[in-house]
Amino acid sequence: xxxxxxxxxxxxxxQAPTSNNGSPGAATIPQGTSSARRRIAPPEQTNAESFYYxxxxxxxxxxxxxxxxxxxxxxxxxxxxxxxxxxxxQREPNILLPKHNIKYIYKQExxxxxxxxxxxxxxxxxxxxxxxxxxxxx
Numbered sequence: 001x002x003x004x005x006x007x008x009x010x011x012x013x014x015q016a017p018t019s020n021n022g023s024p025g026a027a028t029i030p031q032g033t034s035s036a037r038r039r040i041a042p043p044e045q046t047n048a049e050s051f052y053y054x055x056x057x058x059x060x061x062x063x064x065x066x067x068x069x070x071x072x073x074x075x076x077x078x079x080x081x082x083x084x085x086x087x088x089x090q091r092e093p094n095i096l097l098p099k100h101n102i103k104y105i106y107k108q109e110x111x112x113x114x115x116x117x118x119x120x121x122x123x124x125x126x127x128x129x130x131x132x133x134x135x136x137x138x
Contacts, residue, residue, distance in 0.1 A: 053080045062108035063087070067101050074108060 056063060057077050065073040065087060075089040085097045 053077060063105055064108050064111055065097065065105050066103045067097075068103050073097065
C-alpha cells in the first residue's frame with residue numbers, strides 16, 4: 001500500500017518517479033536548490049577594457065592619463081598589452097606606461113575648461129606691465 005505522505009509516486013509504466021505536480025525527478029532535488037533559480041556567475045573576463053582601448057586607438061582620440069602621483073600625460077594611445085600602454089605624445093617622446101601606475105584615464109575633450117576671471121583683460125590696463133611703466137616715468 002503506497003504511503004500517502006510521500007510526495008513522489010511510482011509511475012505505472014516503470015519511468016522515474018514523479019512529484020505531485022507531475023515533473024519527473026523533482027522529488028530527488030532538495031528544496032531551495034532548484035537549477036532554474038540558480039544564478040549563473042558573470043564571466044571573469046568581460047573584455048570591456050580591450051574594447052575601450054581599441055575604440056580610442058581606432059578613433060585616435062586624445063586622452064589624458066592621470067598617474068598615481070597626480071602627473072597628467074596627454075596623448076593618443078598607440079597600443080596596449082596586458083601590462084602596459086604606449087602613449088604617443090605630440091611634443092614629447094612616446095611613453096610606455098605600466099598599467100599599475102595609472103590612476104584613471106579620460107578623453108581630453110572632457111577636460112574642464114579654465115575660464116579667465118572678468119577683470120583680467122588687457123584693455124582694463126591693470127595687467128599690462130608696459131602701461132604702468134610708462135606712467136611712472138612721464
